[in-house]
Amino acid sequence: MLAPAQGQALLPYSPELNPEQTEAQGIALTQDVIQLLRFERPELALPRAELATQLAPQRFETWLVLGTIYVQQDELEKGISALEKSQKLAPEDPGVLLTLGSAYFQKGDYQRAVENLEAGLAIEPQAIAGLFDLGNAYLKLGKYPEAIATYERSVEVEPEFWPSINNIGLIKYEQGDITGAVELWEKTRKMDDQQAEPLLAIAVALYTQGQETEAITLGEQALSLDSRYADLEFLEQNLWGETLLKDTAAFIQHPSIQALISRLQPSAAEE
Template identity: 50%
Template sequence: MLNKLRDQTVFKRNWLLSLLVSVGVWQFSVPVMGQMLLPYTPQLNAEELKEQGLQVAEEAAQLIRFQQHELALSRAKLATQLAPNEYQPWFILGTLYIIKQELDPGVTALEKALALQPEEVGIKFTLGNAYFQQGKYQQAATELEEGLKIKSDVPSAQFDLGNAYFKLGRMGEAIAVYQKAVDQQEDFWPAINNIGLIKYEQGNIKEAIQHWEKALEIDPEQAEPKLALGVALYVQGQKQQGLEFGETALELDSNYAELQHLKDNLWGEKLLKDTQTFLTTPQMRSVLTQLEGESSTTTENEEQTRDQ
């Protein structure tokens, strides 16, 4: 998950009143025939340009909060041109690129922001998340660790670090940092869910079930822990109950029937293998066929509506 821009980010507010207003009285003589009247261009010094850039950056940040990402992106780009030596415009631009899943330019902008402000934890956390999405798990872990040394009470950053450790095979450390996230935010079900994923791979199916049950106590409408719980119960011999959980999970989100989607959500080899077997049972195949039919009908209806 992406860290959001911190609400407490503060920008300077000594803005110019307008680029279009002269600081003095304009005085022009009447031009003779054929003489060109050159437009007045305000001469801004570096400090004024920086202030304008920070103002535009703040506007971009506000637009992000209202999910006006395209408008925010154009302003963030302008802000980096006006104030290239300030970290805020680069931070906002990088964050926008990450939101748009344009990872390479996002990482480039965030690295620029970090070079300008090496101790800014928000940049470190966002960059760590971006590195993770690029598959650079060690770099992700390094940035997140450094950020958490500065500010340790950020559950989302703890969760991201746990995911990086997970990918690096450092399972004990992953569990420990997921637990820190839960200690700081008791209803942080994704961290509880992922502890269950690790426990299952370690062969502790009973403990995995307990974690998925706890995640569902927090949010009963989450498909991922519901499907994982269904698979685990089925493997443990509680077949009918497991199938019921599986059916409900896929009705909530049929994407969880795709093994690649499960891999993207850190499901390990053992759980993936058991899930594949689970999904090929007659009951689950019937559920999937029904869901595919409903999806096809919905698509046809949407196309007919557009054609009308």
Template identity: 50%
Template sequence: MPKHISLISLLIVCSLWSMPKAAHAQALVPHTLQLDPTKLEKQGLSLAQEAAQLGQFQQFELALPRARLASQLAPQNDKVWFLLGGLQLQTKDFDAAIAALKKAQSINPKNPDVLFALGSANFQQEKYQAAISNYQAGLQLKPNDPDGLFDLGNAYYMLNRLPDAIAQYNKAVSQDQKFWPAINNIGLIKYEQGDTEGAIKQWQSAVSIDKQAAEPLLALAVGLYNKGDRQQALKMGESALRIDGRYGDLDFLKQNLWGDRLLSDTKKFLELPSIQAALEQSQRPEPTQ
């Protein structure tokens, strides 16, 4: 093909440009779309709110696409990245969660909740020392946060730093006297140390705060049963499993930091006929109306 344009071709091109265009041809005219960043961010925040609401109902398949799009529409909003990371953490997508949370941290280094979430990501991957560093950094920004203190205690517990764990649990309770999970976990430690009486007192205290808390109620039942108070223990154990049948699963108990001694005693307790009956009842589907 020749590199020059012939006169005829040039005339044809010029005549085409000078001819009136049909209305439908205007769709082919290129133009630059002007986007309003403020409107885009507003749409992103609206999507993030939807994602947060869906996440509350465990509808992660619907929540995650909205959160991802929100992070694109509002890329400088740390709360949107924090939401995305939190949802990914819920679905065990740890690498993606950490990337989103670090993005949130780069935008707002003073958000302690981001550091606590990073600690949770590391904790769930059994990177307990890294989790401790995250929790400590979060507590420097928010030193009296009961959840942060509790999580730090759990990380110490997993590294068998039991006095440090108890100290953090007690700090959590000092900030919130109704924070029964910390009281419960002190009981877990005491039981493993052979202090059954001390453990029972902790679990009794936890149950007095929340009578619907299945975990300390079951632990208390096991402790009382081994102590010899069997009739009361059986009633408590049956009640605990009716409240939440998941606590009849030893693997679930292990995930909740129950130690070897308590797990061994619980295994025997769960094999008792009346406890088995309560467990079977808790696993039956609800009758449809």
């Protein structure tokens, strides 16, 4: 008997995998991933989610969870790719369609966002997040009547859903209906007085109407709640339109507001 050549290695025994057992392991792993996401541990969730798609590639749930993680981490191309695989496996699942629509919105492809969100809402018409996303997509496309109608649908589902009421105010302002916009922002303020956005919007509207003292007071309250709203780019990301942004730019140049921003900047940097 010849001795094995130097460097030769024996391969370990590899049993044939049972496809059903492997798929079950993938689904179980996906459940673990969901738990990790609930505990805000995406760094542990991602590699497990990737493995789950290998173990159960024909289950839409594994691709849905993986795509969701990618989107949350701003890896939109990877996220959309995974979500599209999920959609092919479950073309009429509303969760897949709505998540894919949200991903397209974040990518800036608002028409594709509308298509997927509408398809998802046709199946699950009371999905509040989907309705809000669809309203936002219509807003970005400049389709104001459709946006308002969709926001109103979300408020019918959940009357205290202030973000939709707030965004109708954003549209009203761009349409020149400042009084109508302020009424809506006051309504959201009553729902949740700890939200900076409607407070600042009211402040800007009052400032443009010459009510400087009240405007400054409200503006200081808003920025003390959340100093990010002094950043015009942040406001644009939150769907503030051209007219409101222009008026806000003038408002935040007021010496009192500038002084407050200067005081808040160090604390904002620490965060």
